[in-house]
Amino acid sequence: MSLWKNKAYVNGEWVDAASGSQFEVKNPANGKVLGKVPDMNDKDTEKALQDANIAFKEWSKTTGKERGIALRKWYDLLVQNKQALAEILTAEAGKPIPESLGEVDYGNAFLDWFAEEARRSYGEIVPSPVKSKEMLLIRQPIGVASLITPWNFPYAMITRKAGAAIAAGCTCVVKPAEDTPYTALAIAELAHQAGIPKGVYNVVTSDRKNAPAIGKVLSQHPLVAGLSFTGSTEVGKLLYQQCAVGVKRIALELGGNAPFMVFESADIDLAIQGAVASKFRNCGQTCISANRFLIHESKYEEFISKFSEKIKGLKMGDGAQPGVLVGPLINQAQVKKITRIVDDAIKKGAKVLLGGKPAPNYGELYYEPTLITDITPDMDCYLEEIFGPVAVIIKFKTEEEGVEIANMTRRGLAGYFYTEDIRQAWRVAKNLEVGMVGVNESLISAAEAAFGGIKESGIGREGSKHGLDDFSYIKYVCFGSL
Numbered sequence: 001m002s003l004w005k006n007k008a009y010v011n012g013e014w015v016d017a018a019s020g021s022q023f024e025v026k027n028p029a030n031g032k033v034l035g036k037v038p039d040m041n042d043k044d045t046e047k048a049l050q051d052a053n054i055a056f057k058e059w060s061k062t063t064g065k066e067r068g069i070a071l072r073k074w075y076d077l078l079v080q081n082k083q084a085l086a087e088i089l090t091a092e093a094g095k096p097i098p099e100s101l102g103e104v105d106y107g108n109a110f111l112d113w114f115a116e117e118a119r120r121s122y123g124e125i126v127p128s129p130v131k132s133k134e135m136l137l138i139r140q141p142i143g144v145a146s147l148i149t150p151w152n153f154p155y156a157m158i159t160r161k162a163g164a165a166i167a168a169g170c171t172c173v174v175k176p177a178e179d180t181p182y183t184a185l186a187i188a189e190l191a192h193q194a195g196i197p198k199g200v201y202n203v204v205t206s207d208r209k210n211a212p213a214i215g216k217v218l219s220q221h222p223l224v225a226g227l228s229f230t231g232s233t234e235v236g237k238l239l240y241q242q243c244a245v246g247v248k249r250i251a252l253e254l255g256g257n258a259p260f261m262v263f264e265s266a267d268i269d270l271a272i273q274g275a276v277a278s279k280f281r282n283c284g285q286t287c288i289s290a291n292r293f294l295i296h297e298s299k300y301e302e303f304i305s306k307f308s309e310k311i312k313g314l315k316m317g318d319g320a321q322p323g324v325l326v327g328p329l330i331n332q333a334q335v336k337k338i339t340r341i342v343d344d345a346i347k348k349g350a351k352v353l354l355g356g357k358p359a360p361n362y363g364e365l366y367y368e369p370t371l372i373t374d375i376t377p378d379m380d381c382y383l384e385e386i387f388g389p390v391a392v393i394i395k396f397k398t399e400e401e402g403v404e405i406a407n408m409t410r411r412g413l414a415g416y417f418y419t420e421d422i423r424q425a426w427r428v429a430k431n432l433e434v435g436m437v438g439v440n441e442s443l444i445s446a447a448e449a450a451f452g453g454i455k456e457s458g459i460g461r462e463g464s465k466h467g468l469d470d471f472s473y474i475k476y477v478c479f480g481s482l
């Protein structure tokens with residue numbers, strides 16, 4: 001059965017919006033319409049929450065082992081359909097096929113992981129201070145979870161959240177990004193085939209204009225126990241405020257502004273390899289992409305010359321074509337933003353070594369892989385998250401100065417640095433104000449690891465054994481009069 005579904009998935013059924021409205025989804029590589037999916041609204045979302053709430057009554061009573069078995073069946077089907085899933089992902093998100101295959105593997109790893117973790121949602125027996133009492137701390141699922149996901153990892157952000165929620169005993173309503181609903185619906189089709197009970201995993205699709213109303217329901221409806229969001233800091237802050245009204249649980253994974261530091265003792269070739277992977281993966285559109293390259297003055301020239309050579313070799317084009325390493329940006333808003341940031345830097349005196357402009361001969365949404373130097377603090381690119389294929393290079397003299405620049409932002413998601421000095425490695429890892437650090441490594445994500453940020457980059461951790469925390473609460477049970 002085809003994994004391209006043109007309907008939303010609620011309570012185990014494929015449904016339209018009650019209004020009958022639909023919206024178009026386009027391939028960012030060529031602007032072609034891939035199809036239309038339901039343009040749902042707040043009322044449709046409310047219905048999904050009610051169904052999820054009914055399902056919760058049963059699902060929350062299942063054992064961890066039963067939930068693990070269900071997740072494992074889902075995982076097996078996702079693995080079997082890896083190629084088809086990657087093709088859908090590339091078609092709507094634009095990333096090259098090898099990256100989409102990588103995202104499917106990465107996303108599946110969360111179901112694999114949480115299928116196992118479902119059985120390990122341990123409680124505690126606390127030594128009581130009085131003889132007549134026994135004290136237990138048990139874990140229970142919070143209830144219906146709202147999951148709002150972005151377009152840059154349309155697959156893995158869903159499995160990372162839904163895997164944890166469902167393993168914890170919650171049911172969920174997913175609102176995928178308007179640019180990438182087909183991936184979420186393909187995952188739903190395989191949930192259906194895997195026998196995930198109706199109402200446990202629901203997908204409500206909508207165009208951008210309905211997102212605020214749906215977001216309000218997903219954060220404020222009385223049936224919602226908590227919300228997990230990955231996306232922009234701006235929307236995250238809004239959802240945080242909305243969740244405050246009903247004191248809902250909230251997990252936020254927001255924008256980053258990762259420093260990528262190269263110290264005096266660094267292995268430059270290793271650093272270059274990490275720099276290319278971190279900067280140009282998904283055309284720079286990941287929240288943990290290297291955003292500012294901070295290079296020690298002794299390595300500055302060498303880094304730039306080797307980095308330029310690598311960037312020149314990156315093949316740009318439609319991600320569905322073989323050999324392509326840099327695809328299109330996701331939409332016009334992204335093209336405008338990148339253009340604004342680079343133009344601002346040029347106007348203020350930055351030097352463009354490579355790229356520096358859109359690439360309309362490839363298509364409307366392409367931007368040339370870009371390398372700019374002579375960055376000063378008054379430029380937007382000094383502190384703003386770029387989210388595109390643009391590498392900006394800043395020179396520093398001492399470790400203190402480098403770390404100070406790295407920490408100058410209110411964001412604190414990931415940070416990377418390259419050094420062969422073990423004392424420096426420990427010092428800098430501790431001093432970087434981020435939730436995740438790569439030491440001589442730029443690809444750090446894994447289901448086993450805790451993903452998340454500090455400062456304005458977010459709240460909570462996804463993946464790892466801590467991933468269940470956002471979807472469960474601790475209940476204290478006191479046996480008295482013993």
Ligand code: ADP
Pocket residue numbers: 148149150151175176177178208211212213214215216230231232233235236238239
């Ligand atoms: P981006 O700017 O990268 O598209 P967003 O934070 O705007 O990132 O989008 C991430 C997700 O948040 C998408 O699913 C989008 O539809 C959704 N979204 C956008 N605005 C709102 C809102 N006001 N309330 C809830 N969700 C929203």
